[in-house]
Amino acid sequence: GEDVEQSLFLSVREGDSSVINCTYTDSSSTYLYWYKQEPGAGLQLLTYIFSNMDMKQDQRLTVLLNKKDKHLSLRIADTQTGDSAIYFCAEITSGSRLTFGEGTQLTVNP
Amino acid sequence: DGGITQSPKYLFRKEGQNVTLSCEQNLNHDAMYWYRQDPGQGLRLIYYSQIVNDFQKGDIAEGYSVSREKKESFPLTVTSAQKNPTAFYLCASSKQTENTEAFFGQGTRLTVV
Numbered sequence: 001g002e003d004v005e006q007s008l009f010l011s012v013r014e015g016d017s018s019v020i021n022c023t024y025t026d027s028s029s030t031y032l033y034w035y036k037q038e039p040g041a042g043l044q045l046l047t048y049i050f051s052n053m054d055m056k057q058d059q060r061l062t063v064l065l066n067k068k069d070k071h072l073s074l075r076i077a078d079t080q081t082g083d084s085a086i087y088f089c090a091e092i093t094s095g096s097r098l099t100f101g102e103g104t105q106l107t108v109n110p
Numbered sequence: 111d112g113g114i115t116q117s118p119k120y121l122f123r124k125e126g127q128n129v130t131l132s133c134e135q136n137l138n139h140d141a142m143y144w145y146r147q148d149p150g151q152g153l154r155l156i157y158y159s160q161i162v163n164d165f166q167k168g169d170i171a172e173g174y175s176v177s178r179e180k181k182e183s184f185p186l187t188v189t190s191a192q193k194n195p196t197a198f199y200l201c202a203s204s205k206q207t208e209n210t211e212a213f214f215g216q217g218t219r220l221t222v223v
Contacts, residue, residue: 006152033211042200042214043153088152090212097168098143098204098212102152 004089004101011107018076020104022089025070029091032065034074037086037103046074046087076106084108112137116201116215123195123222131186131218133201139213140206142184146170147198147217156199159184160206188220195222 004024012018024032030051035043049056049063049072056063062075072089086103093099114135123129133142141160145153155168159178173192178184184203188195199218204210 031210035212040217040219042216043202043212044214045211048211092210097155097158098202099155100145100153 003093003099004091006087006089006101006104008102009105009107011109012079014079014081014108014110016079018079018083018106018108020074020076020087020089020106022072022074022101023070024072024089024091024101026091026093026099027067027070029093031092032063032072033090034061034063034072035088035090035100037088039085043088079106079108081108081110114201114203114213114215116199116218118218119216121218121220123220125222126190128187128189129195129220131188131199131201131220133184133186133215134182135184135203135213136182137203137213138181139203140181141204141210142178143202143204143212144168144174144176144184144186145200145202147200153200156186195220 006022033048034046036046037043047058049065060077064073086105088100088103090100117132143158144156154170156174157176159165162181175187201215202212204212
């Protein structure tokens with residue numbers, strides 16, 4: 001089964017906050033990542049969090065990490081139509097494997 | 111400019127033919143990865159390499175082969191043994207440090223007819 005799990009779809013209205021959730025299984029992961037994918041393109045790193053942190057804020061992005069539950073979330077404040085994309089969480093597991101979730105398709109409606 | 115380049119962007123092949131996808135990076139990264147992306151299945155790891163002349167199988171290596179003769183290059187061959195090769199293929203590279211950003215190419219969409 002998947003090591004990293006995400007819900008597949010999220011739809012929000014422009015200006016609302018979006019929260020994308022992720023669960024992971026490797027408790028030894030030291031860094032966890034959020035990537036964004038525009039249609040037909042590769043992935044770009046949005047932000048990351050070190051495993052000894054609970055929260056990281058970067059402009060409109062807030063990452064929350066619950067290490068006990070192995071739960072990671074990405075909150076996007078004041079979501080814009082340009083935020084519509086697929087968002088992937090990822091973890092580095094043993095042997096430098098970079099493992100991704102299934103991706104969450106975020107749709108922002110005007 | 112430094113970056114990671116995949117070519118071609120679109121590739122069409124007949125069933126039963128082998129095809130090789132190119133991935134080149136000039137970022138001086140040690141680690142390189144190949145992923146396959148299918149709708150609703152996210153990114154699945156095919157092969158990865160942490161150093162020249164060494165590579166490891168990922169989760170779905172069957173029907174694929176790779177080589178890492180140079181640090182800059184990590185080509186992926188999709189063989190005729192791959193049952194369902196039509197997909198979007200993404201190559202990535204990263205430094206071999208604990209906190210490392212992976213840089214992705216723009217992808218190759220392979221269609222087998």
